Amino acid sequence: MTNATQTLLSGLWDIQNHPLSDKARQDARLRLLDYLGCTLAGAEMERSRMMRLVAASGAGAGPARLIGLGLKTAPALAALVNGTNAHVAELDDGNRFGMVHPGAPVISAVLAQAQASGLSDEDILLGIVVGYEAAVRLARAVQPDAKDAGLHATGICGTVGAAMGVAAALRLDKAGMNAALAGGTTAASGLLKVIRGASQLKPFNAGHAAQAGLSAALMAVAGFAGPADVLDGEHGYLHVMSGKPDKTAEALVGTGTLCVGDVYVKPYASCRHCHAPVEAALILRQAHGLTPDKIAKVAVSTHRMAVHLHDHTEITGVHSAKMSVNYCVAAALITGQSGMAAFTPEHVADPEILDLTRRVDVRADPELTALVPAKRAAVVEIHCRDGQILRDRIDLPKGEPETALTAAEFETKFLDLAGFAGLDATKAAALADRVLNPGQAGSLLHSIDAL
Structure with missing residues (x-):
């Protein structure tokens, strides 16, 4: 039987070790801008509770921006807060084949570590591309069985995507990537029970995935090794999350199109x-x-x-x-x-x-x-x-790759969300221009730091 773990890792390693295409870079920039709009809106909606969370955490100042909240803190807390806020408004991107929202956990984790490590734009974009690839490929493999079992793919697959995104952005070697995958899978969690009734914890699944994925990648950086077959076998991730021991590696090979370009962008603020x-x-x-x-x-x-x-x-x-x-x-x-x-x-x-x-x-x-x-x-x-x-x-x-938003609709969505969060229209337009156009002065980290 083909080792599913190595199938996934080989695909991610191949992406990491080849220059990104112009399309992949632009797709990653589009995902980033959409994420920023969603996170700004979520921060505005949950400002008071998030400020209480930050105070209760005891975390002091740090290098990572809490987007829309005017504070900087430790990367792990920033990943949690930003990842949660990115999912609050129910406007973040997703993949219909995997029924997963990769952007909130992946980008939150990658940005938090990028600010701590001073990573380049290319590192950030690579982390986004690899993180989306890991999250979506895994989600396609375990769905719809995971949802039927009550598991939230944004939690259980987003954690792994966040781990692999950070690992790729940090340019870990093959052993490090394997360790990050093992750490991400063992940290993965998220129950759909939390979307029912008066519960308000669904966004926490995304925030926790970002935080746990970042931690998994840092465990790999520290040298903690994992098994070489963490996805495989009776006690491996695929069986545990899908309930089917015969899940094959074919679902993890990829479709020939990078997952970062195969997502929907939400026009409506709901599931x-x-x-x-x-x-x-x-x-x-x-x-x-x-x-x-x-x-x-x-x-x-x-x-x-x-x-x-x-x-x-x-x-x-x-x-x-x-x-x-x-x-x-x-x-x-x-x-x-x-x-x-x-x-x-x-x-x-x-x-x-x-x-x-x-x-x-x-x-x-x-x-x-x-x-x-x-x-x-x-x-x-x-x-x-x-x-x-x-x-x-x-x-x-509307919003699928086959029914994509027009450039004007995409821009309007971001500007509306930024305006909802109180960002001046001129500043919001300038931010969008900097994120989408690599020739603009200032790095992505400089743009994020202004939020």
Whole structure:
């Protein structure tokens, strides 16, 4: 049997030891800018609680920036705080085949260590590329079994991605990369139980993954060796996380396209499973001039993974709302909003939105389920009080590589998030220019340090 561990490591080592293509560099810069917008917004949303976390940690000043909070601290704490904040707004990137959000854990860990070690732009970009590759390849291998078992891929795969991203950025040798992989896999955790009810801990899965992955890489730097087959066998990562001992190494070979360029960028501020229904609802609202008084009920048919854990109608807060297909569709139909504005405390408690939320029925369709992961389809039927039934279907919501945001839409998303966080529009535009254009004066670390 092929050693899955060495298959993954060989692929990552090959990336590390060849110059990045111009496309890979630009994709990494795009991922970084999107991450910064999400993290700034998350920091604004959770400012008071994050400041309490920093105070309670006892950590003093350090080299790593707490993005959007005006402080610098130790890299491990920065990875935790930034990784958590990057996932708070539910706008961070993801991969539909692995059902994983790589950016929050990977970039948080890489940036934290880059600031501590004074790494170059090329080191940072390499760390992002390798980290995404590790997280997404592993997620593709263990999904959908991991989600069915209640495991959150952003936690269990993001930890490994963060470890390998930092290890690559630090240019560790093969033994060091193996040790980082072993450390990342044994530190990996994250339960989907935390997305239910009044829980607000889903973003912690991303933050913990960043912190634990960084620690795993530093254990490798210190010389702590790991097994050469940590992914393999009955007690290896693939079996433990997927429940299937016959997982093969083929899933870890890669697709021929670097994973850093094979992610979706979210246009809507909710769980990705909500996006196809929301998009269909917005299209129908605009096309037919729908107002709340015209809607009797709504039927949503979608794939199984978008129903499990996402069909609740009792909304307990902002985090609960972002996880609910029912709420997201109702809010889109009533307000016409799908971004941050749809999830204000006022909207989440709005009796009109909550009433329609309870009249949205979400069900799994076997035919749509069979299309996953190539498509994440949803059909929305709006039953009007006059007897009309309005219908629309979305196979892939906006933001996938096949349905990518335009350059203008991408820029608008970042500027909107930066503005939400209080960043001056001129400064935000200048930051975007510096991150995306390598010819601009100042390194990436200089740009991050200004936040």
